[in-house]
Amino acid sequence: MDPSALTRRARALRAAVRNRRADAAALPRRRVERARVPGLAVDAEPAPGGGLVRFARSALELRVTTAGAVFCGWDGAEPEPSYALAHGAEADARVELEPDAAGGGWRVVSERVTVAVSRRGAVEVRTPAGVVLRREQPPRWWETPDAPAGGGGGADDGGDGGVRRWVQRGHVAPDARLFGLGGRAAGPALPDGRYRLWNSGPGAAAPGDGPLSLTMPVQFVVADAGCHLLFHDNPWDGGIEWQRGLEGAGSGHDRTGRIEVRMDGGPLRYWVMAGTPARVLQSWAALTGSPAVPPAWALGYQHARRDLGGAEGVRRVVRGYRERGLPLAAVHLDTDHHDGHRVFTADPHRYPDLPRLARELAAEDVRLVSVVAPGVKAEPGYPVYDAGVAADAFVRDARGRPVRGVVRPGTAVFPDFTDPRARKWWGGLYAERLQQGFTGFWHDMNEPVSFAAFGEKTLPRTARHALEGRGGDHRAAHNVYGLLMARAAYGALTSLQPDRRPFLFSRSGWAGLQRYGGTWSGDVPTGWPGLAASLALVVGLGLSGVPYAGPDVGGFRGRPEPELYLRWLQLGAYLPLFRTHCGVDAGRREPWEFGSEVLAHAGAALRERERLRPYLATLARLAERTGAPYVRPVWWYDHADRALRERADAFLLGDALLVAPVLAAGVRRRAVRLPAGRWYDTATGRALKGPRTVELDAPLSRVPVLARAGAVLPVAGADGGTELEVWAPAPGVTGGGVVVREAGDGWAAPQLDRYVTRWTGRTTVRREDGAEPDLPVRVRGG
Secondary structure, three states: OOHHHHHHHHHHHHHHHHHHHHHHHHOOOOOOOOOEOOOOEEEEEEEOOEEEEEEOOOEEEEEEEOOOOEEEEEOOOOOOOOOOOOOOOOEOOOOOOEEEOOOOEEEEEOOOOEEEEOOOOOEEEEOOOOOEEEEEOOOEEEEOOOOOOOOOOOOOOOOOOOOEEEEEEEEEOOOOEEEEEEOOOOOOOOOOEEEEOOOOOOOOOOOOOOOOOOEEEEEEEEEOOEEEEEEEOOOOOEEEEEEOOOOOOOOHHHOOEEEEEEEOOOOOEEEEEEEOHHHHHHHHHHHHOOOOOOOHHHHOEEEEEOOOOHHHHHHHHHHHHHHOOOOOOEEEEOHHHOEOOEOOOOOOOOOOOHHHHHHHHHHOOOEEEEEEOOOEEOOOOOHHHHHHHHOOOEOEOOOOOEOOEEEOOEEEEOEOOOOHHHHHHHHHOHHHHHHOOOOEEEEOOOOOOOOOOOOOOOOOOOOEEOHHHOOEEHHHHHHHHHHHHHHHHHHHHHHHOOOOOOOEEEOOOOOOHHHOOEEEOOOOEOOHHHHHHHHHHHHHHHHOOOOOEEOEEOOOEOOOOHHHHHHHHHHHOOOOOEEEOOOOOOOOOOHHHHOHHHHHHHHHHHHHHHHHHHHHHHHHHHHHHHOOOOEEOOOOOOOOOHHHHOOOOOEEEOOOEEEOOOOOOOOOEEEEEEEEEEEEEOOOOOEEEEEEEEEEEOOOOOOOEEEEOOEEEEEEOOOOOEEEEEEOOOOOOOEEEEEEEOOOOOOOOOEEEEEEEEEOOOEEEEEOOOOOOOOOEEEEOO
């Protein structure tokens, strides 16, 4: 065996033993405990925006915000401090707690939702018309011996002063379907099962696998009666068990859908928002922050591989794209470009002059993107390590020593991103990357990963974190680690390059990651199941509030057959983050490596992506303003259509396009379920009427794409400028669309125009103010 492989195995074994010993020595052992429940209500105290209901053994605070979200906090849990929230949760002074004559308890009534509390602590979420969307049973708690009696409920319960485990079971309509929970390979509508809430990687991303690199307790529930999002603001380890309801199986809880949430600690607090899908995610963005807008180039096609073969290998790849007339926006350098895998370094032999390489690529309109991982090699004399030690920036164990783990460079230490001082120190390191010529950043291994021969591949749960001065351990910090690494980088980059919007995406994160950038699928395995999982991941992430996402096209592990590679590339051409990537032993991912036929069809997909970039830029700005994802489930505008709710093989790109990718081998014709209205097959111009299922051709050269009648899309014209592609509206039906024209990759406000389309014997297009379009117009369909 390779001596270096033996060394890695020995380190991983020692790390696993260290973790187990540390946790066994410091964490309390569970014992048989009696559950505590709230008991009967004692009294209620109204307040602006809601109020407090006191029970015999607990209390529940209700608060409605001006953005329409409702906060529920048990046992003294408050909305803040919170890593998920971007803004203070301002109470809506127009409402307050009031008696609920129908239920005998109390309620708060807002414009979008009513929340009612029974005398035993059950909580119902109702529509303004009084239809029950969800019913939460009274929670139960189990307390360790050193937990403070009667509550506390701080922001994280980080391990100081005891831990309180809890469970809460909710019931939803029998027809309800569950989406979200972050990045999930199964779905988009999640099948029955238990889903762990603990960021883990690297791992396979195939249906049934989990947890994955980016999990979050964001439940997006869709039923005939309406949609709602429920978010448990608690980053501790836990799980959600989902069981669909049984329609026509009698009455009561035996037929409803069941969602049970269990947490190993932390506060019991959650947010509820209801309405249309657009309304729900608008409230979510108002609460957790607007999605960052990527620079325009980041909406183009990007290429990566674990090892591109040094600077000359990068030049060969870029030359290959240019010689074949294929679009390419960026090349990503993985950890192999570092000097011995040490972060914030460059291999002086394989990449002797990175700034020069970056300038050469910039002349070809290609950017360089650098991987950044949090593990810092514990090597005295290595400047990053020495500076981190001097800044006291690394996570420590219960005895005050830096926690040591194992990553690619060997034994490593890890910055404590829950400490503002460590975030500031780490952010300053990105100056070196900018000086090397990098324009964007890709965060990897930040669940965080520490290799171990057995047990969990992360830091010991007893590792100590600052948690903004509150103190606690890794149980409270683990799931927010990637989020706070992104926060450190984004804040620094806005200062280091104030004239440019940062480009940042992260393998791991938590609720609120969209404020700083996006994410990708992680190490999705090569195969047709991995291709299907790619779509499920992106749709689920969008419904969890992270709209800029995409997979490793072709899969990270394994060598895709030509048809699989092509179908993956065709799907990726319509997803926000469009990137090929693979491991060092997984072959190549350049289109010309798969034969002349695949090259021709791949070129068509890449050029179509380039043509749609103005439309994607518009969707990015709309996501910033409204929280609506670029990629939307097909039921987005018609959630009551149950046939649409069950579709996992198609999606909407904005409100104008319906994309039906091919997700299985040998498919040359496929069924597509159309939402209501008129749609055009963009390949033939044929008009189709929904709602119904149609059969469409899906030759190897393309996948079915349909355009909504009346839609206005900004696209790249033949001369390189932007033109309006207008799809003829149906007679008597007004159409239209929003077009955003960027003013560069800086912070200047873009120009936004709204267009209206009508059929008056021919298609007419006007701006909302009645003016003629100042862009060329091309009408299609009709």
